[in-house]
Amino acid sequence: MRNDHEAVVVEQHVHRDDVGARMGMWLFLFTEVLLFGGMFLVYAVYRYQHTNDFRLAAMELNTGIGTLNTIILLTSSLTVALAIAAIQKKNKFLSILLLSVTILFAFMFMVNKYFEWSAKFEHGIYPGSEELLNRSNGQILFFGLYYVMTGLHGLHVIIGVVILLFILVFIIRDKVTFDNYVKLENAGLYWHLVDLIWIFLFPLFYLIQ
Amino acid sequence: MMGQTAVAVKADNFYHQSTNKYSGILSWLLTIDHKRIGLMYMVSIIFFFLVGVIVGVLMRLELMAPGKTIVDAQTYNALFTLHGVIMIFLFIIPGLPAIFGNFFLPIQIGARDVAFPRLNLLSYYLYVIGAVLALLSLVLPGGPIDTGWTFYIPYSVRSTTNISLPLLAAFILGFSSILTGLNFITTVHRLRAPGMGFFKMPLFVWATYATAWVQIIATPVVGITILLVIIERLFGVGIFDPALGGDPILFQHMFWIYSHPAVYIMILPAMGVVSEIIPTFSRRTIFGYTAIAMSSLAIAFVGYLVWAHHMFTSGMSDTARWIFSLLTFLVALPSGVKVFNWVATMYKGSIDPQPPFLWVMAFIFLFSIGGLTGLVLGALATDVHVHDTYFVVAHFHFVMFGGTGTIFFAALHYWFPKMFGRMYNVKFARISVATFFIGFMLLYFPKFIMGYMGMPRRYYDYLPQFANLQMISTIGSWILSGTIFFIVGYLLHALFKGPKAPSNPWGGVTLEWHIQSPPIMENFKTIPTITHEPYDFSQLKEMKNA
Numbered sequence: 057m058r059n060d061h062e063a064v065v066v067e068q069h070v071h072r073d074d075v076g077a078r079m080g081m082w083l084f085l086f087t088e089v090l091l092f093g094g095m096f097l098v099y100a101v102y103r104y105q106h107t108n109d110f111r112l113a114a115m116e117l118n119t120g121i122g123t124l125n126t127i128i129l130l131t132s133s134l135t136v137a138l139a140i141a142a143i144q145k146k147n148k149f150l151s152i153l154l155l156s157v158t159i160l161f162a163f164m165f166m167v168n169k170y171f172e173w174s175a176k177f178e179h180g181i182y183p184g185s186e187e188l189l190n191r192s193n194g195q196i197l198f199f200g201l202y203y204v205m206t207g208l209h210g211l212h213v214i215i216g217v218v219i220l221l222f223i224l225v226f227i228i229r230d231k232v233t234f235d236n237y238v239k240l241e242n243a244g245l246y247w248h249l250v251d252l253i254w255i256f257l258f259p260l261f262y263l264i265q
Numbered sequence: 266m267m268g269q270t271a272v273a274v275k276a277d278n279f280y281h282q283s284t285n286k287y288s289g290i291l292s293w294l295l296t297i298d299h300k301r302i303g304l305m306y307m308v309s310i311i312f313f314f315l316v317g318v319i320v321g322v323l324m325r326l327e328l329m330a331p332g333k334t335i336v337d338a339q340t341y342n343a344l345f346t347l348h349g350v351i352m353i354f355l356f357i358i359p360g361l362p363a364i365f366g367n368f369f370l371p372i373q374i375g376a377r378d379v380a381f382p383r384l385n386l387l388s389y390y391l392y393v394i395g396a397v398l399a400l401l402s403l404v405l406p407g408g409p410i411d412t413g414w415t416f417y418i419p420y421s422v423r424s425t426t427n428i429s430l431p432l433l434a435a436f437i438l439g440f441s442s443i444l445t446g447l448n449f450i451t452t453v454h455r456l457r458a459p460g461m462g463f464f465k466m467p468l469f470v471w472a473t474y475a476t477a478w479v480q481i482i483a484t485p486v487v488g489i490t491i492l493l494v495i496i497e498r499l500f501g502v503g504i505f506d507p508a509l510g511g512d513p514i515l516f517q518h519m520f521w522i523y524s525h526p527a528v529y530i531m532i533l534p535a536m537g538v539v540s541e542i543i544p545t546f547s548r549r550t551i552f553g554y555t556a557i558a559m560s561s562l563a564i565a566f567v568g569y570l571v572w573a574h575h576m577f578t579s580g581m582s583d584t585a586r587w588i589f590s591l592l593t594f595l596v597a598l599p600s601g602v603k604v605f606n607w608v609a610t611m612y613k614g615s616i617d618p619q620p621p622f623l624w625v626m627a628f629i630f631l632f633s634i635g636g637l638t639g640l641v642l643g644a645l646a647t648d649v650h651v652h653d654t655y656f657v658v659a660h661f662h663f664v665m666f667g668g669t670g671t672i673f674f675a676a677l678h679y680w681f682p683k684m685f686g687r688m689y690n691v692k693f694a695r696i697s698v699a700t701f702f703i704g705f706m707l708l709y710f711p712k713f714i715m716g717y718m719g720m721p722r723r724y725y726d727y728l729p730q731f732a733n734l735q736m737i738s739t740i741g742s743w744i745l746s747g748t749i750f751f752i753v754g755y756l757l758h759a760l761f762k763g764p765k766a767p768s769n770p771w772g773g774v775t776l777e778w779h780i781q782s783p784p785i786m787e788n789f790k791t792i793p794t795i796t797h798e799p800y801d802f803s804q805l806k807e808m809k810n811a
């Protein structure tokens with residue numbers, strides 16, 4: 057033991073606990089579910105009050121783009137899961153490749169979203185627009201919720217991409233390896249959550265007509 | 266050789282051991298040690314508490330006489346909002362978990378740190394960022410927020426003051442709270458020392474654990490609600506705007522789905538501290554350990570289902586109202602279980618009325634008044650009469666300040682020697698409990714009477730018939746705030762000049778009393794193996810530091 061008067065730097069016990077790390081991530085995902093849960097609650101209340109308007113408004117959404125985006129996100133969930141499998145099998149290159157594909161899918165999702173939203177804007181449908189204010193209250197609420205909920209989800213996609221990019225760098229620099237990949241696993245969990253939320257948003261907005 | 270050993274012992278505590286390569290202030294700001302983070306929280310939280318107290322005293326000065334006394338109506342609106350926001354979001358919600366939970370939870374379960382030390386530091390900085398944003402909103406053009414701490418729609422969308430920034434601050438503070446909760450839950454599950462089964466954990470750990478669950482379950486709901494208000498202000502989406510089909514009552518529901526459980530975030534850790542202090546100063550194992558532990562979980566659960574008792578006059582079906590009223594009465598039961606167990610613990614104990622114990626006595630008295638008047642508010646017929654009056658103001662000060670606030674001081678006096686290795690002036694401490702109690706009763710009890718007589722809350726002016734009671738209340742605020750500054754004064758003095766404290770001044774038996782004061786970095790040289798029940802005082806004989 058060193059015993060000078062000055063501050064002594066203590067060797068931290070290197071404490072690694074993968075189970076704990078995963079547990080923390082699950083708890084965090086739980087809070088995310090509750091965050092969106094609040095939105096789903098609002099949706100449920102207003103859908104109940106304005107059932108017909110919600111159906112009318114839903115017909116204006118582009119089911120084609122919605123379906124495409126669903127396929128994209130589902131596939132990206134698969135690729136991130138495969139990236140974990142790859143690193144477990146010590147195949148660093150494949151893991152990097154799969155993770156990059158995942159990120160690419162995320163970009164495709166956002167690009168589609170961009171076109172979808174701009175089309176709506178062109179038709180004059182956005183919060184506070186004249187076109188929208190002339191419609192019934194139920195339709196105003198539907199589109200309001202549509203923008204808020206898919207917007208919040210889009211934000212999560214962006215956060216997810218940032219996380220995945222970090223993990224990508226970690227894999228390249230061998231900070232995430234075949235015997236220490238809990239970070240990749242947790243990022244994957246987060247990405248599955250982003251996917252999961254979309255799976256609920258998709259039918260609620262695009263399919264129930 | 267001797268000399269060298271002495272130096273080693275001197276440097277051998279966490280104040281002199283850094284977790285990073287820096288020394289001085291940076292070794293604190295970048296630390297990941299749970300004790301240092303706890304102390305940084307302590308400095309920040311006490312600072313904001315004192316600011317909140319000063320704002321409270323200013324409000325009392327305004328109310329000293331009818332009509333305008335020192336500030337105008339708009340300033341008064343800003344003052345009670347600022348006071349509420351500071352006291353709720355910056356003092357009472359983080360208070361006990363972030364300071365004492367951080368410092369003692371890992372020690373009490375025999376761990377070297379929390380599960381995610383870096384995340385812990387992040388929580389602290391989120392707290393600081395939230396606080397800074399809230400303060401910044403006061404000085405930016407637009408003026409300080411004037412909605413009250415409840416941010417009720419539609420006013421919070423119409424008001425032209427700075428609303429979005431303090432709301433964002435509340436969101437960030439919520440995030441900080443969530444991360445702390447997540448950290449504590451994982452810590453309790455993963456880092457208990459060998460032999461420390463769930464039912465050997467000290468009750469403070471149980472309480473903090475239950476609180477952590479409330480933190481992560483309830484906070485996201487207010488997070489999204491706050492975001493929706495900000496979005497509403499920025500884009501006018503209409504979700505809460507009746508003109509566009511939205512429903513302002515829905516905001517109230519979502520706000521209270523968080524904010525009622527939040528009162529358990531405030532009180533549960535306090536109840537945990539009480540369950541630590543009473544056995545130590547009664548020299549008796551706690552009565553009904555399992556009942557107390559389980560009642561924490563019961564409170565956390567049932568507390569989730571009573572939120573609408575804040576909305577009895579807002580417009581709800583009668584069925585909904587009586588169900589919520591019934592549930593509100595039910596949630597009083599587990600609290601009652603605790604009080605009876607505490608009293609039973611003291612029965613036939615050998616009581617040592619040291620300052621922490623006296624604070625607990627004050628707590629039981631004040632909290633009981635707060636709890637019983639809560640039943641008046643939980644019953645439909647009476648609530649309609651006293652809703653939004655001073656009766657409510659008195660009630661929540663009795664539970665929050667008389668309950669958690671008092672225990673904040675109890676915890677401070679109980680653990681001070683362990684945290685700092687110094688002892689404060691016990692006589693001063695005893696006097697403070699007495700003057701605190703007197704000031705408190707003078708300040709808040711008249712508010713019950715005024716509320717019952719119809720004095721509404723959040724008014725800067727009042728009818729002449731309230732003048733006498735208002736004056737008494739203002740005098741109480743001087744005694745109370747004077748006491749608080751006196752306490753801060755003698756504790757600061759003790760910090761620098763106080764005599765060295767032994768490592769177990771009170772004869773406690775939970776793990777923190779087995780180690781030296783102040784503890785070393787990472788708390789234990791070797792992780793202990795737990796063989797005793799948490800409050801088994803027969804170990805005192807074997808403990809060499811007793």
Ligand code: HEM
Nearest residue numbers: 318321322324345349352357413414665666722723724742
């Ligand atoms: C010396 C200490 C204190 C004084 C003098 C004081 C005084 C006051 C006064 C005069 C009001 C406004 C009543 C009204 O016009 O409606 C108030 C409101 C409030 N106080 Fe305190 N108080 C103190 C401590 C505390 C503490 C420790 C807490 C919380 C732990 C607290 C929480 C609140 C809250 C939440 C409100 C409601 C704000 C609102 O209406 O939005 N106060 N207090």
Ligand SMILES: [Cu+2]
Nearest residue numbers: 525572574575
């Ligand atoms: Cu409540």
